[in-house]
Amino acid sequence: MFGGMFGGFPGGFPGGGRFEASYRCYPVSFLDKPEAERGDKVFLPPSALDRLAQLHIDYPMLFQVDNRRDGRSTHCGVLEFVADEGMVYMPYWMMENLLLQEGDVVTLRSATxxxxxxxxxxxxxxxxxxxxxxxxxxxxxxxxxxxxxxxxxxxxxxxxxxxxxxxxxxxxxxxxxxxxxxxxxxxxxxxxYKEPERQPAQQPAPMAADGPGAAGTAAAVEPAQPEEPKFLAFAGAARRLDGKPASESRPIAIPLPGSGRPGGAASGPASAAGSVGSAAGGDGSAAGSAPKRPGKVFGGNRLQAKLAEKAGGSGAGGDAPPRPPPAPKKEEEEKKEDDSKFKAFSGKGYSLKG
CATH class of the missing domain: 3.10.330.10 (Vcp-like ATPase; Chain A, domain 2)
Known part of the structure; x- marks a missing residue:
């Protein structure tokens, strides 16, 4: 069929020890052999085998396949010589690489x-x-x-x-x-494939610009001031010397001195003037100030009460009768206690001589 294309040689194969022929290509599915799609081998007609045997082609038999119309080329091997004369069956993916359609003409030539x-x-x-x-x-x-x-x-x-x-x-x-x-x-x-995107570094917060609204912006950005530390007096657990349970103590919050924040202890001329004014208004104590409750440390309430009684007695100029001293223990009670005790070697003595 294509013999005239190669100078009139029988079967269309030129001499010179090189195989070359043109065929119409079709996919291997026409031969009902789908397993051939998993390789790069084609099916040639039996006449190609006869010519290859005469040319003493080296094994394995490899061929260059050309689509001269589109200028595409690839290489392949041969699986069987069972195709119809003038036809070649090749995997469909190979036809796609060569841009071939069913029935298009391709050229096969032996290659090393x-x-x-x-x-x-x-x-x-x-x-x-x-x-x-x-x-x-x-x-x-x-x-x-x-x-x-x-x-x-x-x-x-x-x-x-x-x-x-x-x-x-x-x-x-x-x-x-x-x-x-x-x-x-x-x-x-x-x-x-796409390269992973790099996360941009976080930019610092912009500084407040100078201007009429800068003070308000700075106040909004400035974090809240921490609460002023205070000393809590009598915050520990109360203990009595006699071992009895003590009543619950209430700690008193006292601002630390030297604090200039609002709500802290005032210092300076203004605070001094305020203290003088408060001391002047009233007879013996500051007007409008609540009396301080004495703390309960080691039975401080009873001690202060006794001191107050003594101070009241001495301050009255001796009008109040003096408190009688505690009565001494009776001698009888002491004697009974001495008798009840155990005394060693208190019996009569005896001699071995008689």
């Missing part, structure tokens, strides 16, 4: 490719990174491939999901053979 030592791949989606061991999955997939070409996009099926990977670099050539070779694999960031 070096064994690859390095290949760099780039996934299309970040989902490929979620695979537990992507290198093992890739190694299993590439067993169905015979060669790789820079610029191709190959599919990888894993866990009922299909991933697409671009071949962006290969060594030692742009087209390499991956059959029985030790090839290092590197991965580039996926096409949809």
């Amino acid at each position: 490719l070096p064994k690859g030592t390095f290949v760099k791949l780039q996934p299309h989606s970040s989902d490929f990174l979620d695979i537990t061991n992507p290198r093992a999955v890739l190694e299993t997939t590439l067993r169905s491939f015979s060669c790789l070409t820079v610029g191709d996009t190959i599919p990888i099926n894993y866990n009922n999901k299909r991933y697409f990977i671009d071949i962006i670099e290969a060594k030692p050539n742009d087209a390499i053979s991956v059959i029985e070779t030790d090839c290092n694999v590197d991965f580039a960031p996926p096409l949809d």
Whole structure:
């Protein structure tokens, strides 16, 4: 059918020890062999096998596939020679890389490719990174491939999901053979990968500008003043010397001296004048001031009451009768107490001589 394209050789194959032929391409689904979609091998007609045997082509058989209409090219291997004459069946993903439709004409020529030592791949989606061991999955997939070409996009099926990977670099050539070779694999960031955004540093609060409203702004920004510390007198627990429970004490808050804040102890001429004025108004105590309640420390209330009684007696000029002294203990009681005590060696003495 295409013999006239190659100088009239039978079957369309030129001489010179190189295989080259043109065919109409169709997907492998026409042969009802969907498993062939997982590799890069094509189906050729039996006449191609006869010609390849005469040319003594090296194994494994590799071919360069060209779409001369669009200027696209790739490489592939051969799986079987069972296609109809004049036709080639190839995986559909390969037809997409070559921009081919069903029935388009492609050219196949024999090729010799070096064994690859390095290949760099780039996934299309970040989902490929979620695979537990992507290198093992890739190694299993590439067993169905015979060669790789820079610029191709190959599919990888894993866990009922299909991933697409671009071949962006290969060594030692742009087209390499991956059959029985030790090839290092590197991965580039996926096409949809985005660098994490850096959080901007928080800016400090702007300073208040000078002006009529600056005082109000500064007052609003200034934190609240802490409460003035105060000394609490008699705040401890009360204890009596006789061991009896003491009544509850009430602490008295006394502002610390030297505080100039509002509500603290006043100091200076104004406070002195106020104290003088308060002392002048009244007979013996400051007018309008509440009497201070004595604190209860070690029975202070009873001691103060006794001192007040003594002071009242002496201040009356001897009019009040003196308080009688406490009566001494009776001698009889002392004697009874002495008799009740145990006395050692208080009995009569006896001599051994008689």
